[in-house]
Amino acid sequence: MTDLLSQRPHRRRNALTGEWVTVSPQRAQRPWQGEESSASGSVGVSYDSDCYLCPGNTRVSGQVNAPYTAPWAFDNDFPAVGTGFDKESAEADARDSGEPSALFRSEPVAGRCRVLCYHPDHNKTLADMTEQEALAVVLLWASEVGALRQSHQWVQVFENRGEIMGCSNAHPHGQIWAVDTVPNEGAKELAQQQALFEAEGESLLEIYRAEEERLEERLVIQENHWTVLVPYWAMWPFETLLLPRRQIDHLDALTESEQLSLAQILPRLLRGYNALFDTCCPYTMGWHGAPGSGPAPHWQLHAHFYPPLLRPTGVRKHMVGYEMLSEAQRDLTPEAAAEKLRQNL
16 A cells, blocks of 8 residues: 555554644655754763763752762753642632633643763763663663652653754753643543554554554564564654554563663664764654553553654754644655665664
């Protein structure tokens, strides 16, 4: 079917969110005369005295970093959400705020924001890490998620890499925002996965992964425990989806062998991105685990990778115009993107 769609405009439905994306493969041949971005690469120093994430340095808050030699986490000094208020009182305040109608609706949000330093070396990235170094990051993710999900509805592990992705510090690090509500993307994924599970008795992403492995045309990596693919509905040009090969609802439910396999696949995938774009490729990545703390057989753990680049020359994909006002659109087909990634692993 995708062969028939490879040269003509069409739409694809995102089974995970219910949204649509326009695919325009005929536009991939058009000349480019717009902006070419310089994706920031490595800075070349192992320690930066001005870096607020390097071991032993003092942050703006006055807190001093531990002299850490392995992955280390701390509460964000400038959190997007915070703790320490009475939610019931805040809800009562919102009700009594005199909002003129239901069209003016607000609600309190509380949570906890954590910073995760992946490595003491300022110049190290996940793509550069050894298997054991990457495994230490995986173990920190699992430990943090296991603790935070006991008291928060949604635990979002994520990393922004590169200046063009808004990353303000080159030190290898990620973040966790744990909140007491299920945010927009989580709510959309939850609705779709619950609906299919109720209808079929199986996990949506388990069914989807098995079908992608059968078709093979969008596969990037397939190992014993993990599969990486360019989703059929991919919005970003070289977006990938990382899936375990059994149903898992939370990061802290991984077995030791799954953790080790993940530590092997993560640097491999990111090195493939670097090779494809001939630079330290910028990206946003993040894990989606099930909301809440209980078992979730309808949910499949997964990670999204969103690099913004379209071409090796530094051409960036911008979500503007039609994308902002109507519907996401891409030129390169997901099948072509998967082939290019495979060639660079």
